[in-house]
Amino acid sequence: MKLPGSPFVAYRGRELHLEDCALADLAQRFGTPLYAYSRSAMLEALAGYQRALAGRDHLICYAMKANSNLAVLQTFAQAGCGFDIVSGGELARVLAAGGDAAKVVFSGVGKTRAEMAQALEAGVACFNVESESELEQLSDVATRAGRTARISLRVNPDVDAKTHPYISTGLKGNKFGVAHERALATYRRAAALPGIEVVGIDCHIGSQITDTGPYLDALDRVLDLVEAVETLGITLHHIDLGGGLGITYTDEQPPQAEALVRALLARIDARGHGHRKILLEPGRSLVGNAGVLLASVLYLKPGGAKNFCIVDAAMNDLMRPAMYEAWMGIVPGMQRDEAPQTMDVVGPVCESGDWLGRDRHLAVRAGDTLAVLSAGAYGMSMASNYNTRGRAAEVMVSGSDARLIRDREQPADLFRGEHLLPR
Ligand SMILES: *Cc1c(COP(=O)(O)O)cnc(C)c1O
Numbered sequence: 001m002k003l004p005g006s007p008f009v010a011y012r013g014r015e016l017h018l019e020d021c022a023l024a025d026l027a028q029r030f031g032t033p034l035y036a037y038s039r040s041a042m043l044e045a046l047a048g049y050q051r052a053l054a055g056r057d058h059l060i061c062y063a064m065k066a067n068s069n070l071a072v073l074q075t076f077a078q079a080g081c082g083f084d085i086v087s088g089g090e091l092a093r094v095l096a097a098g099g100d101a102a103k104v105v106f107s108g109v110g111k112t113r114a115e116m117a118q119a120l121e122a123g124v125a126c127f128n129v130e131s132e133s134e135l136e137q138l139s140d141v142a143t144r145a146g147r148t149a150r151i152s153l154r155v156n157p158d159v160d161a162k163t164h165p166y167i168s169t170g171l172k173g174n175k176f177g178v179a180h181e182r183a184l185a186t187y188r189r190a191a192a193l194p195g196i197e198v199v200g201i202d203c204h205i206g207s208q209i210t211d212t213g214p215y216l217d218a219l220d221r222v223l224d225l226v227e228a229v230e231t232l233g234i235t236l237h238h239i240d241l242g243g244g245l246g247i248t249y250t251d252e253q254p255p256q257a258e259a260l261v262r263a264l265l266a267r268i269d270a271r272g273h274g275h276r277k278i279l280l281e282p283g284r285s286l287v288g289n290a291g292v293l294l295a296s297v298l299y300l301k302p303g304g305a306k307n308f309c310i311v312d313a314a315m316n317d318l319m320r321p322a323m324y325e326a327w328m329g330i331v332p333g334m335q336r337d338e339a340p341q342t343m344d345v346v347g348p349v350c351e352s353g354d355w356l357g358r359d360r361h362l363a364v365r366a367g368d369t370l371a372v373l374s375a376g377a378y379g380m381s382m383a384s385n386y387n388t389r390g391r392a393a394e395v396m397v398s399g400s401d402a403r404l405i406r407d408r409e410q411p412a413d414l415f416r417g418e419h420l421l422p423r
Helices: 023-030 039-053 070-078 088-096 113-122 132-145 180-192 213-230 257-270 284-290 320-324 411-415
Strands: 009-012 015-018 034-038 058-063 082-085 104-106 126-129 149-156 196-202 238-240 277-280 291-301 308-311 330-332 341-346 355-362 369-372 393-398 401-406
Touching: 015 023, 015 034, 023 034, 023 291, 023 369, 023 393, 023 401, 034 039, 034 284, 039 058, 039 070, 039 257, 039 277, 039 284, 039 393, 070 082, 070 088, 070 393, 070 401, 082 088, 088 104, 088 113, 104 113, 113 132, 126 132, 126 196, 126 238, 132 149, 132 180, 132 196, 149 180, 149 213, 180 196, 180 213, 196 213, 196 277, 213 238, 213 257, 257 277, 284 291, 308 355, 320 355, 330 355, 355 369
Parallel strands: 034 393, 058 082, 058 277, 082 104, 104 126, 126 149, 149 196, 196 238, 238 277, 308 341
Antiparallel strands: 009 015, 034 291, 291 308, 291 369, 330 369, 341 355, 393 401
């Protein structure tokens, strides 16, 4: 049986493996719910981008909101990667993981003064500025701190990434970026402000994009702007094309990272911009297929209209199905001979939206391990404590080695910091 997603997740005989680790064994050893990641799958995904960019001035900034575990960041930092951050908390994680602030770009529409000061102090490579008000405030914070903020303007290219509306970010009606028609005036303002040094331009059109077309459209719009900005005498040293490349959850066929980047570089060269530094901010495509969420079957609950398979992982562990109605593969850790039944795989949370998969064909019994596939991105990083459920443990697998990279949260962890009222 060929599984969608990563070649690092496969059956050997009846047992599902991640690299050389049997997933049912990991569930036994570390308990469930459990996120397990393949280190090789992450490095291989990164290598696709690196191959296409070899020999060019470039920086790959892993968009760490996809999965911000310190060991994941460490893995990428050691492989030469930079980071795209969206909060001061993420900056603190990069530094704790041994990452280099000089390889960090800071994105996001709502940076606070404190976050700006923290990032200036750390020496981030670039602020991806998303509005004129943010620009004015950054200038003020930098001037007071006696520092210079290197900036890029995130422009909104107004292209349709043809993805889910919640994860499409490059259309006019989105909150993100500076409108294309405001970009020139904003660059002129940036060049005149104290404490600001213009270094680049960026865009990010959405997530889970499965076509090259929207990227090339956005690139053309960005290059038009680069040319217009430079007639103002402002030099743009780098072009940052954001992230957003999709992965295979079921039957999607996104371009390989290497092919996508080669197509982008060919267009950049054809338009005479080959000398510029290229930045990319991939998130999902570096980690999504590298991870699985393991759950144990608690109860089978046959019903007239539906059969339910109740597992110990829930929407608080993995939001994507409840939030985007996302389809994610669910397969058993150990294949059984029985005929599969059709069932909804649901969690214990008190919400009807708490499901991981609907109408799945599974042969399972209580106590079996199930694996939700391609759960490495926007899984653990979006997990919550809803229903006072501790967040899952995480392990990193490398060959036959599996290491705990995050402890399972305990009940006392969940109300630490809460206070009773005086009697
Ligand atoms: C989320 C995000 C990314 C990464 O998106 P993916 O779809 O995970 O690749 C890159 N850049 C910015 C600004 C983002 O907000």
